[in-house]
Amino acid sequence: MTAPRPHGSTRPGGRTARTRAAVLKAAWDELGTREFSDITIDRIARRSGVHAATIRRRWRTIEGVITDMLGQHSGTIPIPDTGSLREDLHTVTRSIAEFYALPRNRRLVEAVVTSAAREPGAAEVMRAVFKNRIKQVSVLLERAVERGEVPADTDAEEVIAAIGAPFYYRLLITRRPIDTELARISAESAYLAAVEGVFRTDASPD
Amino acid sequence: MTAPRPHGSTRPGGRTARTRAAVLKAAWDELGTREFSDITIDRIARRSGVHAATIRRRWRTIEGVITDMLGQHSGTIPIPDTGSLREDLHTVTRSIAEFYALPRNRRLVEAVVTSAAREPGAAEVMRAVFKNRIKQVSVLLERAVERGEVPADTDAEEVIAAIGAPFYYRLLITRRPIDTELARISAESAYLAAVEGVFRTDASPD
Incomplete structure (x- = not known):
């Protein structure tokens, strides 16, 4: 990538x-x-x-090696197209859960985030890789807008960030295992919020 | 704490x-x-x-110093009691957004997560601190259950993890500034999901 x-x-x-x-x-x-x-x-x-x-x-450092490696191992993600935003989101979060069930992949993200904190160059690489991924997956929202499932001014990238966030919180902050339950909660919460217009770009604060 | x-x-x-x-x-x-x-x-x-x-x-290392410091600077969080879960959650996320608007606090969490990745002792301290915080704040959900706003078997700690997750994703992964818009999205998404029963402990997978 x-x-x-x-x-x-x-x-x-x-x-x-x-x-x-x-x-x-x-x-x-x-x-x-x-x-x-x-x-x-x-x-x-x-x-x-x-x-x-x-x-x-x-x-120079371990972090420098990891950063160089990230460019090689940040493959593309399969983008589902089930015809339903809800099912698409659940499919994506199940893929994320499967990916991070492997200890090596958990360690990779941990190494990358650590490297980003210690090496400004690593932060740039990580930001670019995740930005690109989020953008790729956000096509799901374009299709959902076309189908009339969510408002036209839905901020697609914020929806995708929302389905990813719980995984990184659990990996990096609470440091517990990833499970399919987390995948379900993550997809379903983002779906309900998207349908209700929470991610609209002109949503006014409460 | x-x-x-x-x-x-x-x-x-x-x-x-x-x-x-x-x-x-x-x-x-x-x-x-x-x-x-x-x-x-x-x-x-x-x-x-x-x-x-x-x-x-x-x-031994910078990470060791940071870990020791975390114990000193992980103060208690004000727990709102507005009489409404929705408003309580928005109040909490606004507090989180204000906290991480300060560069020093952003750097603290970055330092802590990095330390946890490099020092097993730091990981233990961080896990304990966040577990304790999540538990403190999850009293909001107990009150919401008593008021009948959410199902009785709502997993309170997962709701609190859900409102925190977007902040750490933005701090550590996409590395962009925290804003009040993120606070709104985070609180509202978790609220809608909680009310709909997404966080029920016996919710069956789709």
């Missing part, structure tokens, strides 16, 4: 590119086997076969 | 306690003047007059 950042990769397919691929793959594999808090540059060096000094020189 | 953790403070009011107070105050002041990503142990040392080596020995 985001073009890989050219971390000194002057020769595609050359040694620089191979080094980068090895480091990012090692970081990805590390996330699959241990908590983010236990991942260090030294572990990535051992797993990738790239010298720790080389990794530090090119990415 | 949380008792200060005894970071080696064997003599209350003694040198150890004074050192801790100076370091935590310096960390708090730093959050008021610069981004979390720019706060270092060395800066806290300069500001507090405590040796960096002493800070590293006692707290």
Whole structure:
């Protein structure tokens, strides 16, 4: 989704590119086997076969590596088209719940948010990736407007942010497991609010 | 709200306690003047007059200092009692929006979430603090149940999590400013869902 950042990769397919691929793959594999808090540059060096000094020189920190990796692993999301906004939203939240049921994916988002707090460059990458995702999924609302299910001036991106928010709250703040119940609550709450016009751009405050 | 953790403070009011107070105050002041990503142990040392080596020995990392500070600055929240769940929820979300309009408070939550990702001890403290807050505020729902506004088996803590979630999503994920519009959307969405029974503990999945 985001073009890989050219971390000194002057020769595609050359040694620089191979080094980068090895480091990012090692970081990805590390996330699959241990908590983010236990991942260090030294572990990535051992797993990738790239010298720790080389990794530090090119990415500086673990957060730098994670940010570079985010560009590679932020694939597109399947966009449902069931003919009903309610069902579409439930389908999306079920997909999110399935995604974050995997510990590696939980750790990835945790690593990314942490990186964004520590590295301004990471914050930019994360913002761009999520903005793009939200925009992709917000097509659901355009279709719902066409079907007359929600008001025409519904703020589509706020609806999509609303269905995502409960997952990140649970992952990052209360730090409990994601379950299908959360997916149901999230989709249904956003649906009811959208239908009632809560997300209208000219909704006046109470 | 949380008792200060005894970071080696064997003599209350003694040198150890004074050192801790100076370091935590310096960390708090730093959050008021610069981004979390720019706060270092060395800066806290300069500001507090405590040796960096002493800070590293006692707290190990910036995250350790932030975690210790969280216990001090997680004050109680005013709990509204307007006689209407809808108005109560709007009052709470307006308070949250005001709180996070201050850059220092945004940085505090960012620092805390980051610390929780890097330090298991910090994750425990954060979980306890938020669990306690959610529980405090969920009394609003008990009153709403008594008034017959929402079903008796409404999961109060999930309602309170739902009104908080959009704020943390915007702070940590999309990283945009908090505004009163977000407070309105958050309160109104949770209210409609609560009234419709979305948060019932025995609500069956669609």
